[in-house]
Amino acid sequence: MAEASDAFASPLRIAVIGAGAWGTALANAAARAQPDVMASAESVPLWGRNAADMAAMATRRVNERFLPGVTLADGVAPSSDPAVMAGADAVLLVIPAQQIRAALAGLKPHLSRPGLPVIICAKGIERGSGLFMSDIVRQSLPEAVPAVLSGPSFAADVARGLPTAVVLAADDEWLAARLARRLSGPTLRVYHSGDMRGVEIGGAAKNVLAIACGIVMGRGLGESARAALVARGFAELVRFATAFGGETATLMGLSGLGDLVLTCGSAQSRNFAFGEALGAGVALAAAGGGKLTEGAATAPVLLQRARAAGVDMPVASAVADILDGRLGVDDAVDALMMRPLRRES
Numbered sequence: 001m002a003e004a005s006d007a008f009a010s011p012l013r014i015a016v017i018g019a020g021a022w023g024t025a026l027a028n029a030a031a032r033a034q035p036d037v038m039a040s041a042e043s044v045p046l047w048g049r050n051a052a053d054m055a056a057m058a059t060r061r062v063n064e065r066f067l068p069g070v071t072l073a074d075g076v077a078p079s080s081d082p083a084v085m086a087g088a089d090a091v092l093l094v095i096p097a098q099q100i101r102a103a104l105a106g107l108k109p110h111l112s113r114p115g116l117p118v119i120i121c122a123k124g125i126e127r128g129s130g131l132f133m134s135d136i137v138r139q140s141l142p143e144a145v146p147a148v149l150s151g152p153s154f155a156a157d158v159a160r161g162l163p164t165a166v167v168l169a170a171d172d173e174w175l176a177a178r179l180a181r182r183l184s185g186p187t188l189r190v191y192h193s194g195d196m197r198g199v200e201i202g203g204a205a206k207n208v209l210a211i212a213c214g215i216v217m218g219r220g221l222g223e224s225a226r227a228a229l230v231a232r233g234f235a236e237l238v239r240f241a242t243a244f245g246g247e248t249a250t251l252m253g254l255s256g257l258g259d260l261v262l263t264c265g266s267a268q269s270r271n272f273a274f275g276e277a278l279g280a281g282v283a284l285a286a287a288g289g290g291k292l293t294e295g296a297a298t299a300p301v302l303l304q305r306a307r308a309a310g311v312d313m314p315v316a317s318a319v320a321d322i323l324d325g326r327l328g329v330d331d332a333v334d335a336l337m338m339r340p341l342r343r344e345s
């Protein structure tokens, strides 16, 4: 399809659901994206479930709990009243993957509008059901239109206005382009895609592989081992995604390879940091440091879906085994190294 053009530059009112680090960063980005829209007094509602936190955020103009040190952009309107979603033309859904179903059940009365784009920004697969996030949105809000935003993007970077590129996918690529254009700004470049499955799997699976890289680095196994894991991890991510309808080209882009490079290479990633602590011998219960580690929740269900589809995922499998206590780190590494030699694919 044609590239996004000014033909659909009409303002879209965006609301953000979830006032953690990423929701706050994206609210900032949405408020900075279009000075003309913001000048016409359109605010970006940022909804969070904790009334006291949201009131403090509205007064102090900072999210002390999840994104300290970053001032909220003018136009971001923190609130704990879900009624603020009423005027939105599209919503960004930015709560942890395992919480999405429960959250949507509560918010449904405020989101039941035919054709409302619900842009999923969480990265994970639901435990229990094994469903991808777009499937949960389809089940929970049958009238809505799911879309997915993913790619290499630390909340702190985006919130500070450091240059970042992500991708936004929807089944209707014209809609994806329109939403991408609305969210793009001087420091956030949003590409668009019609491959929603590929984009959502890229974000979900890379978190598991980031844990693997963290484990290797925490164990002191070296940069060569990390590079091998990134490359072989990417191979299994592509195998998995294509088995579920994703396109290889998508995974070679921002959501997939791009996000792997970011989160496998930086302790700023909570998943990487969690793995690094595990590799260094910190107990499972303490390794996450109380932070959200989506990959830990996704690993077993990623494996479950891979096995059911006949997809070989040795790296993700090693992570799931370590998290489950079935294998120690050294045994898992030995098992990976002792796999039968074969042609690279």
Ligand SMILES: NC(=O)C1=CN([C@@H]2O[C@H](COP(=O)(O)OP(=O)(O)OC[C@H]3O[C@@H](n4cnc5c(N)ncnc54)[C@H](O)[C@@H]3O)[C@@H](O)[C@H]2O)C=CC1
Pocket: 018, 019, 020, 021, 022, 023, 048, 049, 066, 094, 095, 096, 097, 099, 100, 102, 103, 121, 122, 123, 124, 153, 154, 155, 156, 291, 292, 294
């Ligand atoms: N932080 C980052 O750099 C990025 C995060 N993401 C993804 O965004 C999602 C959210 O991550 P963060 O914002 O970083 O997490 P966070 O831990 O900073 O914040 C999570 C937020 O979700 C809220 N929440 C949890 N359960 C809820 C529920 N049932 N109903 C309503 N609100 C609920 C919490 O109160 C909190 O405000 C994750 O899937 C993550 O993988 C994606 C890209 C970048």
Ligand SMILES: O=C(CO)COP(=O)(O)O
Pocket: 123, 151, 152, 153, 154, 207, 210, 259, 262, 263, 268, 269, 270, 271, 272, 292, 293, 294
């Ligand atoms: O998804 C992210 C960056 O793209 C954030 O990664 P973590 O959740 O591991 O911090």
